[in-house]
Amino acid sequence: MTARPIDVESPPARDAHKLTWRAKLRRDRSLLLMNLPMLLLVLAFWWVPALGNVIAFQDYNPYTGGILESPVIGFTNFALLLQDPQFLRAMLNTLSITAFQLVFYFPVPIMLALLLHSIVSARLRAFVQGVVYMPYFFSWVLVVAIFQQMFGGAGLLAQLLRERGHEGVDWMTNSDTFILLITTQTIWKDAGWGAIIFLAALSTIDPNLYEAAAVDGARRWRRLWHITLPGLRPVIVLLLILRLGDALNVGFEQFMLQRSAVGSGASEVFDTFVYWSGLRTGDLGYGAAAGLFKGLVGLLLILAANRVAHALGERGVYSRS
Amino acid sequence: MTTLTSRPGRRPARLAPWEERPSPAGQLGKGTVVTLIVLAVLGPLYTIVLTSLSPAATVNRAGGLVLVPDGITLEAYRQIFSDTVVSRAVLVSTGVTLAGTLISTGVSVLGAYSLSRPGSFLHRPLLFSILLMFVFFPGIIPVYLMVSGLGLKDSYWSLILPTAVSAFNVVVLRSFFMNIPGEVLDSARIDGAGEWRILWRIVLPMSKAVTAVVAMFYAVGYWNAWFNAMLYIDDTRRWPLALILRQYVVDSNPLPAATAGVTGDAPPTLAIKMAIVVIAVLPALIIYPFVQRHFTKGVIVGAVKG
Numbered sequence: 001m002t003a004r005p006i007d008v009e010s011p012p013a014r015d016a017h018k019l020t021w022r023a024k025l026r027r028d029r030s031l032l033l034m035n036l037p038m039l040l041l042v043l044a045f046w047w048v049p050a051l052g053n054v055i056a057f058q059d060y061n062p063y064t065g066g067i068l069e070s071p072v073i074g075f076t077n078f079a080l081l082l083q084d085p086q087f088l089r090a091m092l093n094t095l096s097i098t099a100f101q102l103v104f105y106f107p108v109p110i111m112l113a114l115l116l117h118s119i120v121s122a123r124l125r126a127f128v129q130g131v132v133y134m135p136y137f138f139s140w141v142l143v144v145a146i147f148q149q150m151f152g153g154a155g156l157l158a159q160l161l162r163e164r165g166h167e168g169v170d171w172m173t174n175s176d177t178f179i180l181l182i183t184t185q186t187i188w189k190d191a192g193w194g195a196i197i198f199l200a201a202l203s204t205i206d207p208n209l210y211e212a213a214a215v216d217g218a219r220r221w222r223r224l225w226h227i228t229l230p231g232l233r234p235v236i237v238l239l240l241i242l243r244l245g246d247a248l249n250v251g252f253e254q255f256m257l258q259r260s261a262v263g264s265g266a267s268e269v270f271d272t273f274v275y276w277s278g279l280r281t282g283d284l285g286y287g288a289a290a291g292l293f294k295g296l297v298g299l300l301l302i303l304a305a306n307r308v309a310h311a312l313g314e315r316g317v318y319s320r321s
Numbered sequence: 322m323t324t325l326t327s328r329p330g331r332r333p334a335r336l337a338p339w340e341e342r343p344s345p346a347g348q349l350g351k352g353t354v355v356t357l358i359v360l361a362v363l364g365p366l367y368t369i370v371l372t373s374l375s376p377a378a379t380v381n382r383a384g385g386l387v388l389v390p391d392g393i394t395l396e397a398y399r400q401i402f403s404d405t406v407v408s409r410a411v412l413v414s415t416g417v418t419l420a421g422t423l424i425s426t427g428v429s430v431l432g433a434y435s436l437s438r439p440g441s442f443l444h445r446p447l448l449f450s451i452l453l454m455f456v457f458f459p460g461i462i463p464v465y466l467m468v469s470g471l472g473l474k475d476s477y478w479s480l481i482l483p484t485a486v487s488a489f490n491v492v493v494l495r496s497f498f499m500n501i502p503g504e505v506l507d508s509a510r511i512d513g514a515g516e517w518r519i520l521w522r523i524v525l526p527m528s529k530a531v532t533a534v535v536a537m538f539y540a541v542g543y544w545n546a547w548f549n550a551m552l553y554i555d556d557t558r559r560w561p562l563a564l565i566l567r568q569y570v571v572d573s574n575p576l577p578a579a580t581a582g583v584t585g586d587a588p589p590t591l592a593i594k595m596a597i598v599v600i601a602v603l604p605a606l607i608i609y610p611f612v613q614r615h616f617t618k619g620v621i622v623g624a625v626k627g
Contacts, residue, residue, distance in 0.1 A: 021442065024441070024442040025442050027441075027442070028438075028441040028442040028443075030515055030516040030517055031434075031435040031438060031441050031442070031516055032435065032442060032443065034431040034432065034434060034435040034516065034517075034520070035431070035432050035435040035436070035447055037427075037428045037431060037432070038428050038429070038431065038432030038451075038486055038491070039432075039447065039450070041428065041482065041485050041486045042450050042451070042454070042486060044467065044471070044482070045464060045467060045468075045482065045483045045484075045485075045486075046450070046453070046454055046459060047450070048463075048467055049459035049460070049463035049464045049466070049467045050457070050459040050463070052459070052463035052466060052467065053459060053460060053463050055462075055463070055466075062466070112358075115351070115354065115355070118351065119351075119355070120336060120343075124355075128355055128358070128359060130610075130613060131358075131359050131362050131363060132358060132359075132362060133613070134362060134605075134606070134609065135362060137541050137545075137605040137609060138545070138602060138605065139544075139545030139546075139547060139563060139566075139601070140545075140547065141545075141547050141563050141566045141567050141570075141571065141601075142545070142566065142598065142601050142602060144571055145566060145570045145571050145594075145598055146365050146366075146369065146598070148570075148571060149365070149368075149369060149386060149595070149598075150365055154385060155385070155386075156368060156385060156386045156388075158385075159383075159384055159385040159386065162384075163384075188361065188362070192362075207337070210337070210339075210340075211337065211339050214339035214340065215339065219341065220341065220343075252548065253547055253548055256548070256551075257547075257567065257571060260572070271461065274460065274461050274462065275461060278461070278462045279461070279462065279465060279552070284462055284466070287461075287462045288460060288462040288463060291459075291460030291461055291462055291463075292460055294460075295457055295458055295459070295460055296457075298456075298457070298458075299456050299457045302455075302456045303456065
């Protein structure tokens with residue numbers, strides 16, 4: 001560890017442009033070395049696979065040639081996709097699940113945050129907060145297992161109903177109510193965690209505003225309407241836009257895990273389609289095309305959403321820091 | 322939104338002078354809702370833990386999950402841990418979680434620190450390569466081909482390497498590191514410290530909380546991971562707990578005979594199923610209280626500042 005005076009006199013940010021790249025390489029070699037492990041992982045599991053997407057344009061056969069030798073067939077795979085009723089079903093399911101969750105899941109964390117914020121006793125609030133965050137740390141397998149034990153055909157609810165002489169119900173295998181089931185699961189698992197960001201926003205609202213409103217005669221609900229909600233507005237708008245940008249990502253494990261119980265008609269989404277059409281039937285090029293389609297549309301949606309966020313004066317998530 | 326660093330969600334515990342007391346009806350309503358929410362989370366856990374601890378007779382009499390305790394036995398747990406399949410899965414999950422968390426946290430801290438110095442050599446393209454991970458996922462199939470191409474199928478590395486770097490965690494760490502005043506780092510540099518020593522002696526001790534939270538996120542991720550294992554691990558002897566959970570608890574299938582131990586070929590009893598669920602939940606519950614108070618600090622700063 002010898003002192004290197006050049007670093008002291010010229011910290012990276014200030015006159016970086018004056019140095020040649022060799023000098024910069026020399027100066028920053030330890031930083032680059034630190035970056036190396038991450039860079040290697042990103043190269044191996046992001047860049048190379050991202051480039052490997054060329055198989056979407058090939059009649060890919062891993063045995064007789066691989067990426068280099070397989071014949072290029074252009075957009076045939078994509079054309080086939082758009083005629084594939086299974087694929088269209090997956091697209092429709094994905095979009096309707098997003099829409100449904102936007103209406104029935106999105107407001108829940110906000111309401112939960114308002115409720116938590118309104119608890120006066122600090123200890124009680126901390127306790128309830130701790131409890132509602134917890135399921136976020138459970139895996140989907142676990143959540144599905146727990147729901148099965150509660151709402152399945154042999155579950156607690158059916159058991160209690162039978163004891164009272166009613167007929168047992170099985171919510172876990174009913175494809176008509178599947179969208180309701182997964183939304184309930186999402187609320188149970190994620191709503192508490194989702195409330196954190198709104199709680200943070202609530203804590204930044206200036207208490208003087210409340211006092212001024214109270215002096216002016218605004219009671220509880222009016223203060224909620226005229227101060228709290230406008231205070232939350234930027235965060236709500238931002239998250240709403242981002243959710244729209246993320247419309248194609250409805251989760252994956254939740255659907256894979258329950259696919260056999262409710263059938264593919266109700267539970268097929270983009271990601272499960274990629275898995276089944278590509279890996280399970282072995283048509284890798286076709287599956288990759290479906291995955292690439294989803295990735296590119298998703299990318300466009302995210303960029304568009306971020307642009308809208310910026311246009312509305314929000315920070316967006318992918319802004320340059 | 323820099324004020325977010327001050328503990329979010331906190332406010333003075335007493336009512337402000339101008340605030341009116343809640344009406345009894347309002348209080349009752351709010352109390353009911355809060356109680357229901359807490360019950361919705363803790364209720365299932367309660368009955369699952371209780372069932373896993375109940376003797377077979379109690380479970381049979383209840384005809385399912387046990388709501389009222391009637392004797393406690395560790396029989397289900399004893400069976401699980403004498404059963405080679407489940408106890409091996411617990412070992413696999415534990416090993417993968419420990420190794421993975423160590424690798425992920427180390428790689429992320431190093432990477433995030435190297436990216437926290439704007440103007441350094443290749444800073445922009447390297448940062449860009451991380452930020453791209455946010456907006457585009459290469460797709461399941463190319464990643465799968467890469468993993469099998471590297472010969473990682475049926476190897477524990479396939480459970481760690483493909484998901485070892487989380488762009489989100491790197492960005493969280495990076496924005497925390499960037500908030501450390503430059504003067505502190507400069508003074509260390511004047512005293513002759515190199516980047517490694519600065520990171521180890523100054524930056525990390527100042528970022529214990531956020532590093533702990535990131536490590537916990539990685540740990541929970543590895544413990545819970547199901548998808549990687551489903552894709553890459555065919556050899557049932559190398560299954561992590563998540564796959565056992567799926568096979569044995571969700572689908573109620575007996576475990577594959579070739580690897581089955583004592584309870585392997587018998588249909589799983591409810592108490593054993595629930596004991597597996599409890600084991601799967603346990604680690605998250607144990608670490609959780611220790612890092613919970615750091616959540617908001619670490620996570621939201623990173624999430625909002627990007």
